[in-house]
Amino acid sequence: MVAWHSLKAHHSASLIIxxxxxxxxxxxxxxxSTNMNKSVISTILSLLLxxxxxxxxxxxxxxxxxxxxxxxxxxxKGKWDIENIVFSDSDYVRPSEAVPGSKxxxxxxxxxxxxxxxxxxxxxxxxxxxxxxxxSDGAMTEMACDNMETEDALRRILPSLxxxxxxxxxxxxxxxxxxxxxxxxxxxTVSE
Numbered sequence: 001m002v003a004w005h006s007l008k009a010h011h012s013a014s015l016i017i018x019x020x021x022x023x024x025x026x027x028x029x030x031x032x033s034t035n036m037n038k039s040v041i042s043t044i045l046s047l048l049l050x051x052x053x054x055x056x057x058x059x060x061x062x063x064x065x066x067x068x069x070x071x072x073x074x075x076x077k078g079k080w081d082i083e084n085i086v087f088s089d090s091d092y093v094r095p096s097e098a099v100p101g102s103k104x105x106x107x108x109x110x111x112x113x114x115x116x117x118x119x120x121x122x123x124x125x126x127x128x129x130x131x132x133x134x135x136s137d138g139a140m141t142e143m144a145c146d147n148m149e150t151e152d153a154l155r156r157i158l159p160s161l162x163x164x165x166x167x168x169x170x171x172x173x174x175x176x177x178x179x180x181x182x183x184x185x186x187x188x189t190v191s192e
Contacts, residue, residue, distance in 0.1 A: 074166050077110070078107070080185035099118040103116070108126065121140070121141050
């Protein structure tokens, strides 16, 4: 499984390189025109963005899969409502109670996940082998909202999720490996 923070370190290094390059360009090219500086800066930014994002999917999926493990025995494809995010008997979030009337859900495609809360979203890649799930480091929007309980709980629990329990056709429990934490998902059957 990919460590939740492993790709963040890659982005930190890219940011440091970006700052050094921008500083160099801005101090070295003081005699050139402003348009030339803007062109060089935009080219550098584009190249760094491409370099930092280009191998995320292949790294996440290749590290998350092992050819010796059994193929996925469960499919999560589709839209699932987030019913509960539980850390312990006294530490949990029920999105429908935290923000009444707000639809908070996750959508799984063949290899990507997308969590939508009442305020922000988290997306990334995942792989399933047997009854295990591996989630790559997720990209997250960062808007500030009045109630961020659900996304705070998701940020806390997503790095620890490793096991899938299919309770029935419409309910799935994603469990943490070494803790009592889990997420209950209920299949969304409403077509929008």
